Structure formats: C-alpha cells, structure tokens
Amino acid sequence: MLISLTIIAIVIVACVLCNKLTNKIGVPMLLAFILLGVIFGSDGIFKIPFDDFEFVEQVCTVALIFIMFYGGFGTNWKEAKPVAPKALLLSSxxxxxxxxxxxxxCYYILHFEWLESLLIGAVLGSTDAASVFxxxxxxxxNLRYKTASLLELESGSNDPWAYMMTVIILSIMRxxxxxxxxxxxTVLWQVLVAAAAGAAIAGISVWAIRHIEFETSGFGTIFVVAIAxxxxxxxxxxxxxxxLSTYIVGIVLGNCTLPGKKEMVHFFDGATGLMQMLVFFLMGLLSFPSQMAGILLPAIAIFLFLTFIARPVVVCPILTAFKSSKSQQAVVSLAGLRGAASIVFAIIVTVDDAYTKNDIFHIVFCVVLLSIGLQGTLLPILSKKLDMIDNSQDVMKTFNDYAQESSLQFVTLTLMEGHAWVGREIQELLMPPQMRIALIRRGDSQVIPKGSTILESADELILSAIEYQGIRPIGMKETYIDKKHRWNGRRLHELAxxxxxxxxxxxxxxxxxxxxxxxxxxxxxxLTIEDIPRKERGR
Known part of the structure; x- marks a missing residue:
C-alpha cells in the first residue's frame, strides 16, 4: 500500500513538472503524460506490470465525466452563442x-471488417476538448472570427455523439x-432522456445552490461534484x-450566477487537469510499444486520412454554408485533435464482449499520439501563417473562469473614537481611486453610503478594492508585540x-x-505585508 501511494505521488509530481517543462519547450503537455505512462509501463524503463483494462475503464469513465462537465461549465455561452449553430452542426x-x-x-483501403471499420471511426470521431483547450x-x-469559441463549443459537445455511435456499433456486433x-x-431515446434529465438536474441544482446555505466553506463545490x-x-x-446530460448540466451551471462560483471554477480547473493527466498517463501505462509493429502503418494511414482528408471534407462544407473564410476553415480543420475521449472509448471497446479482430486500443494510441504531437504543434504555426491571430482578442474570454472585470475584495474598518474620518462626509475623504465604501454597519442597521453621508464613531465600514492580480510574491506576517519587543511604545513613523x-x-x-x-x-x-526582494526569491 505504501509503495503504491509513493508511486502515485511520484507520478503526479512528474506530470506537474512535465506540464511546466512542455510549456517552456513548446511541446503539447498531454503528449508528455502519455510518454510518461510509457516510461512507467511494462515496456518502459520502470516496467510496472499493468494491464487491468476493466479497472482503467471505470477510472477513465469517472475522469471523462469531470472533463465533460467542466467542458460545459467552463464555456462562456455569451461568447459562444454567435457561433453555436455551426459549432453544434460540427459536433453532431x-x-x-x-x-x-x-x-x-478502413473498410475499402485497409480491408478491415465493416463493423470494425465503423467502430474505429466512431471511437476516433470526436475532437478532444482537453487537447484543444x-x-x-x-x-x-487569440484567433479571429470567434474561432476559439467555435472550437471550444464543438470539442466540448461532440463526445456524446461519438460515445453514442460507439455503444450502438458494439451492440450491433453483439x-x-x-x-x-x-x-x-436507441438514438432517439438516448438523446431525449439525456436532454430531459440534464435540463431537470440543472434546474433543480441551480435552485438548490442558490438557496442552501452551506455551513463550511467548500461544501458548495462538493455539492456540485455530486451533481456532476x-x-x-x-x-x-x-x-x-x-x-450529453453531464455536458448540458455543466453549461447551464457554468453560465448562471452562483454563490462561490469562483472557488468552483478553481476546483474544477485543477480537478479536470488532474483527470487529463490520469487518462493520458494510464493510456501510456497500458500500452505495449513492442506489440505495435503490426498496427503502426494502418494507424499512421488512419491518422493522415482523418486529419488531412476526412476532417477537412466535413468541416469545409459546413463552414462554407455559414460564409466562413478559407483561413478559418483551414484552422478549424487542423484543430480536430483526438485525445481523452477516444482513449476512454477505445478502452470501452477493449473490455466489451464484442469481438474485434484488430488491436483497436493500440491503433487509437498511435492516432492520439500523432494527433497531439503533430497537430498540436502545427496549429499555432498554421494560425500565424494564415493571419488568424488577433491580439486585440483574448482567448481566455471563451472560458467562464476569465474575469472581464477585476475581482473585488472586501475588508472591514471600524472607526474608533478619535479617528480622522469621524464626523466627516464621505465625499470629503481622500481615498484611492479604485477603493470604495460599499456599506456602513451602524449599530443594528445598515447604511447605503452616499457622498453626503457623515461617518460616526463605531461605524463599521465595508471597503471594496480590486483584488491583487500580480505575479510577484507577497508575504504576510503576524507579529505579536510583548512587553520586551523593541517596537513596543514606538510610533509607526519611527520604524523603518x-x-x-x-x-x-x-x-x-x-x-x-x-x-x-x-x-x-x-x-x-x-499584520505586516512584505514584498519579497527579487534576490531572495530563489533561496
């Protein structure tokens, strides 16, 4: 048990460090997680024997729930609404x-069996939200023509369709x-039940979150986890x-005003990142590179056809109907990255009772590896070549964790007898331009502050200011003044x-x-706030 926990901790630390490294050298971070899994796997350096597909299927199903939920929760519908028609057409x-x-x-060129060919197409049919994000x-x-919103909405909503096709084809094979x-x-039932359940759960959840007062900070986030x-x-x-139901609930909750939403966003951002690491690492861990010689050429052929023929053939007519530019069509075509969803669906195929002649898991493994490595690297280059970058835009606006207005922080200030503000009107006070008196608590009553409001002794002022967003480290320190402390009895201006x-x-x-x-x-x-000198930060 202790050894297993130690390995898990080491893997998570390694994944986080890989994330930092890949951002610096320009390699897609998800590719690093797969390769890390290969290194730990049976054919890797550490040679951990692991082939429990049933266990991984259960873990990855839960991981995909979080990824799908946050795909909806993080979607800024206000930004996505103008491109919703073409995005939803692409996703379905x-x-x-x-x-x-x-x-x-696969059937006519690679000579696979017909149902197995369709199964491979279904597993690889959807683009991956985690990879695209x-x-x-x-x-x-920062792409022109709201392309980032288009890609986000498409990649977040198309997994249910690929999953539905995968399940139906497997049932036919059985x-x-x-x-x-x-x-x-089957298709109609799946969609109707998902839509009805998603709408009902979302409506009840929004009401509950707004009306339930959670006794402990963070319980609201735990409640939303249960909802997902x-x-x-x-x-x-x-x-x-x-x-599909999970995505619907996510997009409704993500675009409603909820108490504690900022904390929810931060939690799900971290949790989804961990789930992505987990899925890609497990895929690498389950893989056997030594067994992939027989499927390598077919996998490369499928990747090339999917990326440079099938995806553009589907994307271009749909976007042409909406009068999208050729440059946008090219970028959207290349942005069809495959990833977490295809991995999970491939594992579902592996553990299913339906018979498959080919090693679909390793075929998908190679396609995902090529997709993330090649497409993920080429996408920024192509976007710049086609003049699709618009730095007046901000890609972060497409996500709900982006704050168009700076977050506010509130502090309290009690005016004691003799305070310089007592007896003065608010409009006479010299305050920083971005600081406001939001509310005054006076005894048992609350006073809405106006410029002519006269402050009184014992007033409790609720001050608002813009939250600190800088990256320079700031330390906070509490110092207790006892009888022998060298500051005891001295005035602040006497100290350095x-x-x-x-x-x-x-x-x-x-x-x-x-x-x-x-x-x-x-x-x-x-309470002392300290700005840590640059030369001391690396100590």
Whole structure:
C-alpha cells in the first residue's frame, strides 16, 4: 500500500513538472503524460506490470465525466452563442460524417471488417476538448472570427455523439439493435432522456445552490461534484446518454450566477487537469510499444486520412454554408485533435464482449499520439501563417473562469473614537481611486453610503478594492508585540520597513488600519505585508 501511494505521488509530481517543462519547450503537455505512462509501463524503463483494462475503464469513465462537465461549465455561452449553430452542426453531423468516412477508408483501403471499420471511426470521431483547450490556453491563440469559441463549443459537445455511435456499433456486433428501426429508437431515446434529465438536474441544482446555505466553506463545490456525477448516472440508468446530460448540466451551471462560483471554477480547473493527466498517463501505462509493429502503418494511414482528408471534407462544407473564410476553415480543420475521449472509448471497446479482430486500443494510441504531437504543434504555426491571430482578442474570454472585470475584495474598518474620518462626509475623504465604501454597519442597521453621508464613531465600514492580480510574491506576517519587543511604545513613523508595511493592527477585539502617528502597544498583533526582494526569491 505504501509503495503504491509513493508511486502515485511520484507520478503526479512528474506530470506537474512535465506540464511546466512542455510549456517552456513548446511541446503539447498531454503528449508528455502519455510518454510518461510509457516510461512507467511494462515496456518502459520502470516496467510496472499493468494491464487491468476493466479497472482503467471505470477510472477513465469517472475522469471523462469531470472533463465533460467542466467542458460545459467552463464555456462562456455569451461568447459562444454567435457561433453555436455551426459549432453544434460540427459536433453532431460533423462527427457522424467523419466517423463514416474513416469507416469507409478502413473498410475499402485497409480491408478491415465493416463493423470494425465503423467502430474505429466512431471511437476516433470526436475532437478532444482537453487537447484543444490545452493548445489554445498554453499557446494563447487569440484567433479571429470567434474561432476559439467555435472550437471550444464543438470539442466540448461532440463526445456524446461519438460515445453514442460507439455503444450502438458494439451492440450491433453483439447481435443487438439489428434493425434500422431499433437503431433509430436507441438514438432517439438516448438523446431525449439525456436532454430531459440534464435540463431537470440543472434546474433543480441551480435552485438548490442558490438557496442552501452551506455551513463550511467548500461544501458548495462538493455539492456540485455530486451533481456532476448524478448528471451522468441518472440518465445512464435509464438508458440515456450520460455524457450529453453531464455536458448540458455543466453549461447551464457554468453560465448562471452562483454563490462561490469562483472557488468552483478553481476546483474544477485543477480537478479536470488532474483527470487529463490520469487518462493520458494510464493510456501510456497500458500500452505495449513492442506489440505495435503490426498496427503502426494502418494507424499512421488512419491518422493522415482523418486529419488531412476526412476532417477537412466535413468541416469545409459546413463552414462554407455559414460564409466562413478559407483561413478559418483551414484552422478549424487542423484543430480536430483526438485525445481523452477516444482513449476512454477505445478502452470501452477493449473490455466489451464484442469481438474485434484488430488491436483497436493500440491503433487509437498511435492516432492520439500523432494527433497531439503533430497537430498540436502545427496549429499555432498554421494560425500565424494564415493571419488568424488577433491580439486585440483574448482567448481566455471563451472560458467562464476569465474575469472581464477585476475581482473585488472586501475588508472591514471600524472607526474608533478619535479617528480622522469621524464626523466627516464621505465625499470629503481622500481615498484611492479604485477603493470604495460599499456599506456602513451602524449599530443594528445598515447604511447605503452616499457622498453626503457623515461617518460616526463605531461605524463599521465595508471597503471594496480590486483584488491583487500580480505575479510577484507577497508575504504576510503576524507579529505579536510583548512587553520586551523593541517596537513596543514606538510610533509607526519611527520604524523603518524597507520591504514591508503594517497593514492592520489587531488590538483587543478590534482591528484597525494604522497611520504614521499610531503608537504600537503591548498586546498588539501587527499584520505586516512584505514584498519579497527579487534576490531572495530563489533561496
């Protein structure tokens, strides 16, 4: 047990370090996670024997739930709405058409069996949100014509269609859903159940989050985690498409005003990143490079056909119908990266009872590796060559964790007897331009501040200011003043603070902002904010 936990910790640390390294050298980070898994795997340096596909299938299903949920939760619908029609066409009709083209290629050119050819097309049919997000964010691709929003909405919403095709083809291979009517009924049922369940769960969840007061900070986020899981399991138990329902719930919650939403975004951003690491690492861990000689050439052929023929053949007519430019069509065509969803679907195929003649898992492994490595590297280059970069735009606006307005922080200030502000009107006060008095608590009442409001002794002021967004490290330190402390009895202006300032003094049961003439007394607790000198940061 201890050895297993140690290995897990080492792997996570290695993945995080790989993330930092790949951003510096320009290699897509998800590629590093796959290669790291290969290094730890049976054919790698550490040779960890691991081939439990059933266990990995369960883990990856949960991981994909989080990825799908955050794909919706992080989508800024205001930015995505103008491109929604073509994005949703790409994610539905586009995925189905792409899958069939790949299936036809595998059948007629590679001479695979027909159903197995269609199965490979279905598994590789959807573009991967995690891979696309990774490239867009890490490379800061500020694309013209709202292309980033288009890619985000398409890649976030097309996985349910690929999953649905994969499940249906597997059922046909097992002897189920043998007639067109049964297939149509299955598709209709999956979509209707997912849509109804997603809408119901989203509506109930928004109401609950807004009306339940959670006693402990962070419980709201835990509540949303449970919602994400239920969004998948409830419709799945009824035979619906759990991933579609999860995405619907995510996009509704992500575009509603919710208490504690900022903390939720930060949590799911980190959790989804960890899930991406996990899925790609496990794929590398399950792979056997020594066994891939027989499927390497077919896999390369499928990748080339999918990337440079099937994807553009599907994308260009759809975008042409919306009068999109040729440059946008080229970028969207190349941006069809394959990744986490294809990995999970390939594992589902591997553990399913349906018989497959070819090693679909390793075929998908090679295609994903080539897709992330080649397409992920070429996408920024092509975007610049086609003049698709517009630095007046900000790709981060397409995500809900982007704040168009700076976040506000609130602090309290109690006016004690003798304070310089007591008896003065608010409009007379000299305050920083970005600081405001948001509210005044006066006894048991609350006063909305106006310019003519006169401040009184014992008023508790709620001050608002823009949150610090800098990257330079700032330290906070509490200093207790006892009888022998060298600051005891001295005034602030008599002390030298070269890289610090005393922000707050806690005295008795109150806290106040000191001025230069404030005398430090025994029993005071000083909150000091320190700007760490650059030469000391690496120590």
């Amino acid at each position: 009709v586009g995925v189905i058409a792409t899958s069939f083209l790949v299936g036809i290629f 990774s490239v867009l964010r890490s490379k800061q691709l 002897g189920e859903n043998s007639t067109p009517l049964q297939i149509a009924g 899981l239920m969004a998948y399991t409830f419709p799945a138990l009824l035979g619906g498409n759990g991933y 603070f070269p890289h610090a300032t005393v922000a707050i003094i806690k005295r008795g049961g109150q806290a106040f902002v000191p001025v230069g003439d404030t005398r430090i007394l025994e029993g005071d607790m000083l």
